Amino acid sequence: MNQQKTDDDGLFDHCPWLYAEQASQRQRAAQERRRERLLGGAGSVRLGEGCFVAETAAVYPDVLHLGDRSYIAAHAYVTGDVRTGADCTINPFTVVRGTVTLGDGVRIGAHSSLLAFNHGTSPDLPVHQQPVTSRGITVGDDVWIGSHVVVVDGVTIGDHCVVGAGAVVTKDLPAWTVAAGNPARRIRDRREPRGAAQGAEVSGGVAPGGAASGGEAAGPRSRPAAAPPTGPPRGAPHPAVKEQEPSALAGDLSAFATAARAQAADLLGRCRQPGTGRYVDRPGAEPTVRAHCDAVEIAELLLGQAPPDLPAAEHAARLRALQDPVTGLVPEYGAPPPVPRPAGLPEDGASAYHVLCVGYALDLLGSSFAHPVHTVRTTTADRLVRHLAELPWRDRAWHAGAWVDSWSTAAHWNLRLGTEAAAPGALEALFGWLHTHADPWTGMWGSPTPESGRLQMVNGYYRLTRGSCAQFGLPVPYAERVIDTVLDHVRDARHFAPGRENACNVLDVIHPLWLCARQTGHRAEEARSWAANQLTAALRRWHPGRGFPFGPTPDGTGPGREPGLQGTEMWLAIVWLLADLVGLADVLGYRPRGIHRPEPAPPAEGTA
Template identity: 65%
Template sequence: MDHTGDDRLDFLPWFFEAEATGEQRAAQRERQRRLTAAGTAEIGERCFVSERAAVHPDRLRLGDGSYIAAHAYVTGTVTTGADCTINPFTTVRGTVTLGEAVRIGAHTSLLGFNHSTAPDRPIHRQPTSSRGITIGDDVWIGSQVVILDGVTIGDHCVIGAGAVVTRDVPDWAMVGGNPARFIRDRRAPRGESKGSTAVPAGGGTATGGTGPDGGLAQRLARFADTARAEAPTLLDRAWDGTAYRDRPDAAPTVRAHCDAVEIAALLLGTAPAQLPADTHIARLRALQDPATGLVPETGRELPAPGADGFVDDGAALYHILSVGYALDLLGSSFAHPVHAVAGLSAGQLLDRLAAQPWHERAWHAGSWVDAVATAAHWNLGLGGQPAGPGALEALFGWLLTRTDPWTGMWGDARAREGRLQLVNGYYRLTRGSFAQFGVPVPHPERVIDTVLDHARDPRYFGADRENACNVLDVAHPLWLAGRLSTHRAEDIRRWATGQLEAALDRWHPGHGFAFGPAPDGTGPGRAPGLQGTEMWLAIIWLLADLTGHCDALGYRPRGVHRPEPARDGLGTAAPAR
């Protein structure tokens, strides 16, 4: 349609100040008088509201130099700053607040309300709610965009034409698509991507490009509030009346009890309510085999020790971590030293280290070091020898002299698996040794390069392929090495932001987190349970700290996944935080 007559300015209102006739100006003054006469509208200087627009607000405040063009539909409570535009055929409904200089393209919908969807009545009889839409200053929203209730868009953003924005957008972000995804930071040169992360749901940000921003902090705070409120429910769900299970269809395990203790300590600051604290302590201490100091899996016997007196059992070695830290969180400790480690001489420990499958199964080797070093930590706490004389020093000496300076790690990548074993083994090894004892890791810059390269492997970090183990085993090394070097800090922050956004969306109301899929994208681990919840809560803290937002969570891991050392060097216990 060629608008060349009296309605031209209704569709091209930006020409009104320069081109309007006296008659058109008088008509506009009358239009604004009628809107303000009811006391529900305030209209600033140099504004224009088309006669062809349906403007029926509960409350409208139009800032200076703003306009509403023909066929716009405006209802609800709408507030704009100066120099804002609501172009032809745009819908603005519900509670919507615009900052300064927000430009909204034609046929766009800002829907600051929502219907309930309970199954007990038809949709048209459902109540509506409004969390509202908030848009910052200097924002360009393209044509045919849809922005849904609850979204906050930061300052200086660009929303591409046709985008459907369901999640918050940070300052300076350019986003597009359905659902809208981050394209780049507006300040970056064109063609330089700042990542491809999804714009997060419910109050988060698409990137940490501007540092700690209020949107992501608010979303993290809301998540933590939800997790705290629902923690009793998910712990009850895992309790069968006598023992803890990871989830209702699983068998009781030692780890499930420990995960319950970790979750309750992290979110509630107390022992799980299913038992008194002293009963939790008594049960966990009673699990320890006095002869070896190890804790077998529920209903199983420990295997016979090897020639050097060491007992090889995967579950029992992990229980050194999980049971030990659960007792620590409850204010207690193992009843006995871990004799399986205390009896290892320096020579025996070095022989064991040399025999580990570093080239084929680096994760297995790293997990062995984690268990031995953690046992040494608990043994020191009981006032005894961590292992045989000089064994702990021999452990660190062996590790420091056998680090690959090219990767900063121990072991090798494999063509079939890429760097999965290498990086995951590095996490387990350093968690129990360098991180737990407060010893700086060697070659932190090479570690960061190796880990970030692994984090691009689509087999483990593609769509619907991340699990808690693989994300944790990247996040913690980046956190640990990042304490020593600023190398690739921006790359770390971008990766952590994308992972954080995805992680927050994985919470199952009342059930917590699922561990996540296997590397091939299929079972096990898709059902929410205690293990997934315990791990993802720690991962979210690490990711939030890497993006500068951890304080918003109001919690800090203190158990197996505590970020700080448990000891200051090879002897003194570190102060609790």
């Protein structure tokens, strides 16, 4: 006997991908009421265009952001902080709990569990009294997770992965992995020919050809296997603000710039240490070389002159006197000359950053270093290449990128002084190594990490390209893939949830977006939308007479939430970059000319 279909037969609850084309007006009205209940309930809820949430799904989030055309099917259980890209499906009876971030085109098969939390196991307490911890689960783009899969807390599943039915994923899976088993293990790379590993895949719970058992996870919108991340917009606007009309935003920018210029002398004065001519980042802090350089940058941007306490020549003389004539490096106040490594620079620390900030502060003051950076001038190509290979790209990509930034900036200052940048062939070796080691799927150097997602990779990309490609006026490789990676990164709630943004993380997103936009129009509207929302949020951070705070840092160190020179210098540049990407930079009446200058740094006279 055939069962008669009615408007209430639960078809779309169990097969939500059919809703868009087959739902009746009555069913659409019922879904709209479901949507309104979710938006009006507890927690922060944002639902993209064409989303569907089954009536029978238990959805009790702290945060729920569904990208366009994403679905939660019947009897799914969703709690915590869950954010998805576009075209994602959480199928029937699936459990998604804790801090879970999904990219675009993620299909999760029925009866699977993504459990982004854990209980302690100390023997001195019953399990139900143990503290609950959460590191989060991150799933990339174009990922197919089969039925009855369990993904545990702290796992990152890379782009384009396929996870076979019944697998238990306890460790990270690199991009393009086909995995199965308990615990899940790699079967093959999805891009490899399929025939060779097919037998192992069937026994591991993955169907022949690499398809995860539990076909409903694929849905009708799965991407081709080899497609790089493309598709509909997926950037997450700032959750706390709505994008303004351009005319309103232009008015806010103009008012901000006028106020900042009027208050610049006061905010510089509060950070000047009486009787020493030195600067502190914020009242109560110790004086630093960087603080003096930040003061020079802020004064040039807002006042068009040197900090008003001293003539420009005196500021320059004080900074030039700090350079060690033997190494060419600048130590912190009271510190001994830094000890360079074989490739010319310390791995990290103040002296590495002083190559940037002191060099550009002197440039803004109409001066320059007194000596070449000798430790870089003598670096040979083979030593440089060996050192590049030894840098911690995999798990500390920011530190690796910062080292490249400092080295290439030192080479630039050497050229400006009319000496060799480095030993013959070394500068060419740097760019050759960078271009041959960029990942064609992310456009970047380094890899995501379970602890911080794409943070190290994206932040390291900014530092690296600032000193190399941007400073020397060269195109970046794989610009479209960089944009994809960066727009994926801004969905990571660990770094971009309300109240978590800091100057470093926002700068390290807007600069790559801005830089790559000069080469491609890829996802331009999405990038501009993100920039407009961030711009609105940034202007609200200004403290009259005190400037910008840097923002919260995970370890509680650094400038933090107190307004100071570092936060002000960085946010002024960020505001310009954000405004330029949305076409409103001219309203500000200033343009960075120091570390964050948009144009390539000028070469020495007589050089190409």
